[in-house]
Amino acid sequence: MNKLKVTLVVLLSLFFLYGCVQTNILDKVGLTTLVGYDKGSEHKIETTAVIREVNPEFQSKVEVITTENDTSKGNRMEANRRLSKKIMVGQMRVVLLGEELAKEDIRYYLDTNLENADVSNSIYMAVVEGRTAPFLTYEYKDIDDIGQHIYKLIEQNVRQEFMINATLHQIAHDYYSIGKDLAMPIIKRDQEFVELSGVALFKGGKMVSKLPAKDSFYVKIVRDTFKVGLYETILDNDDIPSKILQKPTDKITIAFDAIHSNRELTLVDAKKPEFDLDINIRSRVLEVFPDINQGDRKSVAELEKAIEKKISKEIARVIAHSQEVESDIFGFGEKYRSIVRHSNLTREKWHKLYKDMKVNVNVKFVILRDGVFE
Incomplete structure (x- = not known):
């Protein structure tokens, strides 16, 4: 009898639920x-x-x-x-x-x-x-x-x-x-x-x-971390160490993948404000054109420094443009507000501070494996 009652309750519940749901x-x-x-x-x-x-x-x-x-x-x-x-x-x-x-x-x-x-x-x-x-x-x-x-x-x-x-x-x-x-x-x-x-x-x-x-x-590399991906960059004449070149050239094109990055943002001066932005990148270089002198580790180290210089310059350019239009897409203001007590930060106040903010960009680039050089 109890089983019959339970069965009836379940069937009635399903009936009413079915009636309430719009299929x-x-x-x-x-x-x-x-x-x-x-x-x-x-x-x-x-x-x-x-x-x-x-x-x-x-x-x-x-x-x-x-x-x-x-x-x-x-x-x-x-x-x-x-x-x-x-x-x-x-x-x-x-x-x-x-x-x-x-x-x-x-x-x-x-x-x-x-x-x-x-x-x-x-x-x-x-x-x-x-x-x-x-x-x-x-x-x-x-x-x-x-x-x-x-x-x-x-x-x-x-x-x-x-x-x-x-x-x-x-x-x-x-x-x-x-x-x-x-x-x-x-x-x-x-x-x-x-x-x-x-x-x-x-x-x-x-x-x-x-x-x-x-x-x-x-x-992305400033806002977040990088875990995968493929990227190509061009080293201009000013960024190329002459000792790594096999022959004179105006530019070197480098493709790298398996990118792993992390960033550390430090507020060093709340009044200005001023930040230190430290970015560490580990990656595998796939291609370099034209060929470079990569016979020893010193040449690879010089290439790492050249890439660090290039990426630092490009990051600084992108941040400077965002400051010019007062668009903090990187979240520097969130970091500032979390550290500076009683800042009473508003959007209007931060946009004014952001325009004159100073950022010291420091990039550390490590080549995991030389890869294929062409």
Whole structure:
């Protein structure tokens, strides 16, 4: 008798739970994989959504729909009126912001996605050169699903550490932090190709400048640690020790991988302020062109010093540019606020201090193995 009662309770529970849950059959919904935002007319928001629809035979097609409304939710309703299936955002992987929109303030677009329980905090965010609508609606010859293509493009570059990581969670953290500004990848169309073209620098919620894609290496190595990756740098004539050369040359191109780095940031003067930035890099050099005199350890040591000089100079250049536009994407202000008691630091106060901040960059580069020299 007791077993019968337990069975009835379980069955009733399942019945009521089933009645409370709204089921979404795959062939009855449209899955939004990517959303792009642009400035619309008369203060409206223009939204371009990439939506994948699956039919009962599990064949799928991709729709790209552009709408304009006063709110993001209004745009979703407008898109729903154009499709035969209900639009769902649980599979969204990327949010793109048009460049003009990014230069105003992105807070609304952060909050509207953070407040939506169906949107994962791990989605990627990026800025599009120009507007997102023509970028997404362009008919690419070799790209069937532009939403999935952009997601995989960003994901593989982030994993290989060719580009900075900019998830919704990370962007929101940097946006609401006092003493740190956010940065995002920049993406563009180059004829039939889609490529990551740079790094967008923000002051508060507004994009104020950009760096070329190759500078993502220096941004990441100052902001974080490097564990994998591949990088190529050029030593100019002034950086090349003459004793390591087999023959005179104006430049040496060096490729290295298996990069492992760590950084140590020390506040040495709170009034100025002034920091010591010590970066240790261990890496394997893959190629050097043209050939160098690498017959003994002294030549390799000279090469290490030359690379240290080059990386230090490039890091200083990138930091100086961020200071010029008052965008602390590296988090020097967070370090300052954690050390200086009663600093009463505000975003405005830190941006003024940051512009005149001094950073002493010290790089230690160790070659793990000489690799293949060409």
